[in-house]
Amino acid sequence: MGGTYNKLLVQVIWVGVIFSGMATAALAEAANGSALLNCPNWCGDVEIPYPFGIGEGCYLNKNFSVNCTKSWDGRLRPQVGDVIIQQISIQGQIDMFMNTVEVCNNGSGLSKNFQSTRLRVSSNAFTISNTQNLFIAVGCDTYAFLYGNQNNEDFSMGCMSICQNQSIVLNGSCSGMGCCWLEIPERLSNVRLEIYTNSYRNHTKVLNFNPCGYAFVVKKQLFMFSPIYLSSLQLNRTIPMVLDWTIGTERCKYAQLKTDYICGGNSTCDDPENGYGYRCQCKKGYEGNPYLPLGCKDVNECLNENLNNCTSPKRCINTEGNYTCSCPKWHSGDGRKDGESCTLNLGLVKKTAIASGVGFIVLLVSSSTWMYLIIKQRKLIKLRERFFRQNGGVILSQQLSRQENSVQIAKIFSTEELKKATNNYHENSIIGDGGFxxxxxGVLSDKRDVAIKKSKLVDKSQIEQFINEVLALSQINHINVVKLLGCCLETEVPLLVYEFISNGTLFEHMHHKNGPSPVSWETRLKIAAETAEALSCLHSAASPPIVHRDVKSSNILLDGNYTAKVSDFGVSRLIPLYQIEVATLVQGTLGYLDPEYLQTSQLTVKSDVYSFGVILIELLTGEKPLSFDRPEEEGSLAMYFLSAIKEDRLSEILEQNLGPERNKMQLKEVANLARRCIELKGEDRPTMKEVTAELEGLRKIDNRSWVNVGSNSEEREYLLGKTSDSYKFDVAIKSSVVYDSMKDHTMVTFDGGR
Structure with missing residues (x-):
């Protein structure tokens, strides 16, 4: 049993040494430590940087001479004196192994009543690290001493560990019961460990659980005491510890005046607290081996974003030992995150306007009309500048400057561009007018048709959220999502610019009597599948996910081929990656609004799923989601639909002339899907990804396969992607869930289903 725990201790210590070695190796690599020219740089897997060296002429002096010899396992191991080196750090540390000491009672008496070990590195260039080591004694009848030299005088200290039985020994505690520890003082060198037991009871009273006493110096983060160690440390002959090293025996003030001072170019001298000499280190902005004449090389901070504070990495300029930042055209500032950053320079426009005004005053000094126009222009420029900053223009400009090479970058339009595109917002240019x-x-200067959304209000406290949503939406490039091309921030309320879709909305095609021709069932199913695919993209592919929050038939645009395009993201929200829901002010359109969201104000992607379910019902019935023209019990289409399913009256509420007899099974499957989408609890609804898979499966099934459902059941399950396996129920099932609670919902924005 003791052997098992002993192996465990060895494994824990070795894991610590490995991780410590990896961390130190990373630092060594960062420092680019290296040996003198034509000297070996490695012994096995340990780097040997100057002032250390292997062989005559490769080290600073005998104190730093490294012997590279083969160990018992055939591996090359470096040694300084009799110390086995694990890692040498340019920062002034050596990871090594030191022998432990132990005194044991083998049952017939002590094998020895005293034992000692010595660290045979006699030079004051090496001291025991007082910050990384502890002096430890383990045992229940033990006291141990540590001897050495401090400031060229003898030094000693000791601790004792006493306990009567193992039950009083605490795990992780070295307070004197089973284990004691002491901090290592500064400047301690020439260490010798000794352990005695003859002043106590020779372990006779604790022999059954603690036959030995132990003492060692150990790297503090690699040792955590356990009562098991009272009987399991016998095979641990060496323990990891850390030495500090310095150059010579004089501090920087005097060493720099000597001819043997070795700190190289672009380095500084440092006086460490634990040591007698000095150390060298590269100046800020340089890295390498400061002990070599030209060892410190310039760091190119511009190659690593973590090393510079430029607002745009592409505008970082490396200099010797430092770097500078610049700003893009039409911006001013120092380009630094910790400085003035970069701000859009509207001052140039302002100066131009002022100069023009002065010219007109000189030429037409007698004309009060011209003076009025100049003052008005100046006020307009200031007003646009204020609106630009108020609407987050500076933040958006900085964000866009970081993405200036992105294909999908949004554009910031000027007020003049959009005025020209819409003929100064002429009423003949209006193509939609809703609650928001x-x-x-409009037509841009490059002849592109666009749709320009002018909101009626904006929440000034959510400007940063608005900017993030503009950036996220502009980068979504999906055939079924209306592309956000950019925005204008020089007006009181920001304007959003989208691609123009020519064939109207799904709502117009479904409900306007004088509108386009009736939509066939095949086209409706296609529109439903494409809309689901677009919402799935927003929920799953966007990072962070985007919740539309106002999914309805009037926000689904159709092009000439009846391809669906989800539009109007005016109330959409980003859901942070580490959250599944976010609390918001309830917004949306009554009839499509998720009852759970309405009650809790907790917005999730399942809120969009509910609204999409209402659209499916709309496609099945041809009815508006909310209508006061129908009887009161039929006012809410979702509640009316669920009631019809509960009473097995689905066929009565489906729109007539939806196609031939073979479409009935498709209608039934879509009705099943719609029912699941409008489940009261969001967690019971499918995801948009699952909805998309089911609808695409229905589209792929040949119409003839619905004639004999039983003979094609396997094909049907395959094409549906088996997404509905966990929902195998018939539309006619008697559901007990009907949204009676919808009668008590608080009224929100209502636009007649648009």
């Missing part, structure tokens, strides 16, 4: 704002059709 007005939509204009």
């Amino acid at each position: 704002g007005t939509v204009y059709k």
Whole structure:
């Protein structure tokens, strides 16, 4: 049993040594430590940087001479004196192994009543690290001493560990019961460990659980005492510890005046607390081996974003030992995150306007009309500048400057560009007017047709959220999502610019009597599948996920091929990656609004799933989601649909003339899917990814396969992607869940289903 725990201790210590070695190796690599020219740089897997060296002429002096010899396992191991080296750090540390001492009672008396070990590195260039080591004694009848030299005088200290039985020994505690420890003082060299037991009872009273006493110096983060160690440390002959090293025996003030001072170019001298001599280190902005004449090399901070504070990595300029930052065109500042950053320079425009005004005053000094126009222009420029900053223009400009090479980068339009595109927002350009704002059709200077959304209000406390959403939405490039091209921030309420879709909305095609021709069932199923795919992209592919929050048929645009395009992200929200829901002010359109979201204000992607379920019902029935023209019990389409399913009256509420008899099974499957989407609890609803898979599966099934459902059940399950396996129930099942609670919901924005 003791052997098992002994192996465990060895494994724990070795793991610590490995991780410590990896960390130190990373630092050594960063410092680019190296040997003198034509001298070996490695002994096995240990780097040997100057002032250490292997062989005559490769080290500073005999104190730093390294012997590279083969160990018992055939591996090359470096040694300084009799110390086996694990790692040498340019920062002034050596990781090594030191022998432990032990005194044991073998049952017939002590094998020895005293034992000692010595660290045979006699030079004051090496001291025991007082910050990384502890002096430890383990045992229940033990006292141990540590001897050495401090400031060229003899030094000693000791601790004792006493306990009567193992039950009083605490795990992790070295307070004197089973284990004691002492901090290592500064400048301690020429160490010797001794352990005695003859002043106590020779372990006779504790022989059954602690036959030995132990003492050692250990790297503090690699040792945690356990009562098991009272009987399991016998095979641990060596323990990891850390030496500090310095150059010579004089401090920087005097060493720098000597001819043997060795700190190289672009380095500084440092006086460490634990040591008698000095150390060298590269100046800030340089890295390498400071003990070599030209060992410290310039660090190119511009190659690593973590090493510079430039607002844009592409505008970092490396200099010798430092770097500078610049700003893009039309911006001013120092370009630093910790400085003035970069701000859009509207001063140039302002100066131009002022100069023009002065010119007009000189030429037409008698004309009060011209004076009025100049003052008005100046006020307009200031107002636009204020709106630009108020609407987050500076933040957005900085964000866009970091993405200036991105294909999907959004554009910041000027007020003049959009005025020209819409003929100064002429009423003939209006193509939509809803609860959240007005939509204009415009033509840009490059002849592109665009839709320009002018909101009626904006929450000034959410400007940063608005900027993040503009950036996220502009980078979504999906065939079924209306592309956000950019925005204008020079007006009181920001304007959003989208691609223009020519064939109207799904709502118009479904409900306007004088609108386009009736939509066939095949086209409706196609529109549903494409809309689901777009929402799935927003939920799953976007980072962070985007919740639309106002999914409805009037926000689904159709092009000439009846391809669905999800639009109007005016109330959408980003969900942080580490959250599954976010608390918001309830927004949306009554009839499509998720009851769970309405009650809790907790927005999730499942809120969009509910709204999409209402659209599926709309496609099945041809009815508006909310109508006061229907009887009161049929006012809410979702509640009416669930009631019809509960009473096995699905066929009565489906729109007539939805196609031939073979479409009935498709209608039934879509009704099943719609029912699951409008489950009261969001957790019971499918994801949009699952909804997309089911709808695409239905589209792929040949119409003839619905004639004989039983003979094609396997094909049907395959094409549906087996996504509905966990929902195998018939539409006619008697559900006890009907949204009676919807009658008590608080009224929110209502626009007649648009």
